[in-house]
Amino acid sequence: MSELKHLLESNRQWAAERLATNPQFFSGLSQQQTPEYLWIGCSDSRVPANQIIDLPPGEVFVHRNIANVVVHTDLNCLSVVQYAVEVLKVKHIIVCGHYGCGGVQAAMENKEHGLIDNWLQHIRDVYRYYRAEIDACADNNEKLDRLCEKNVIQQVLNVCGSTVIQNAWANNEALSVHGWIYSIKDGLLRDLGISMSQVDDYRAANR
Numbered sequence: 001m002s003e004l005k006h007l008l009e010s011n012r013q014w015a016a017e018r019l020a021t022n023p024q025f026f027s028g029l030s031q032q033q034t035p036e037y038l039w040i041g042c043s044d045s046r047v048p049a050n051q052i053i054d055l056p057p058g059e060v061f062v063h064r065n066i067a068n069v070v071v072h073t074d075l076n077c078l079s080v081v082q083y084a085v086e087v088l089k090v091k092h093i094i095v096c097g098h099y100g101c102g103g104v105q106a107a108m109e110n111k112e113h114g115l116i117d118n119w120l121q122h123i124r125d126v127y128r129y130y131r132a133e134i135d136a137c138a139d140n141n142e143k144l145d146r147l148c149e150k151n152v153i154q155q156v157l158n159v160c161g162s163t164v165i166q167n168a169w170a171n172n173e174a175l176s177v178h179g180w181i182y183s184i185k186d187g188l189l190r191d192l193g194i195s196m197s198q199v200d201d202y203r204a205a206n207r
């Protein structure tokens with residue numbers, strides 16, 4: 001435990017700084033959370049949701065897993081989506097991938113990684129959908145970046161196809177799903193231009 005003392009010390013300092021600027025910082029947050037955004041991102045330590053979009057605690061609901069995958073049988077992810085949409089009433093869901101994703105990279109390799117290969121199978125499926133476009137890339141780095149982008153697009157479609165989002169749209173709720181990608185090299189987010197706000201957007205993209 002003692003080797004983690006520096007983290008507990010950092011926490012005390014951080015909490016003190018928040019209180020110094022706003023004495024109600026924690027008491028306000030303890031009453032409720034009203035985030036407008038659900039972030040679905042990669043677990044990669046270099047892609048922390050709140051810091052990247054510069055939002056304080058309370059402003060973004062977060063789900064992260066390896067390679068930001070949304071699977072219709074993943075109760076964990078679906079529960080997050082349902083709670084975010086039906087209880088917290090978020091207005092935007094952001095699926096955010098990142099270039100150079102290790103999970104996507106591993107899915108492109110022809111070697112075994114153990115248990116995680118079962119998870120990465122979902123990304124291999126994405127590769128298969130877009131094989132012609134990805135294989136046409138000049139080199140492996142470009143292939144990886146393209147698959148990272150396609151993976152985000154596919155996961156946006158998976159979010160939109162979930163019963164939670166379909167029901168929200170059927171009820172005319174204002175809810176948009178967006179696909180972004182982050183570059184660890186420059187710290188910038190790019191919008192992949194596939195935002196969907198109604199069932200017709202989803203049907204048009206998923207035809």
Ligand code: CO
Nearest residue numbers: 042044101102
């Ligand atoms: Co990643």
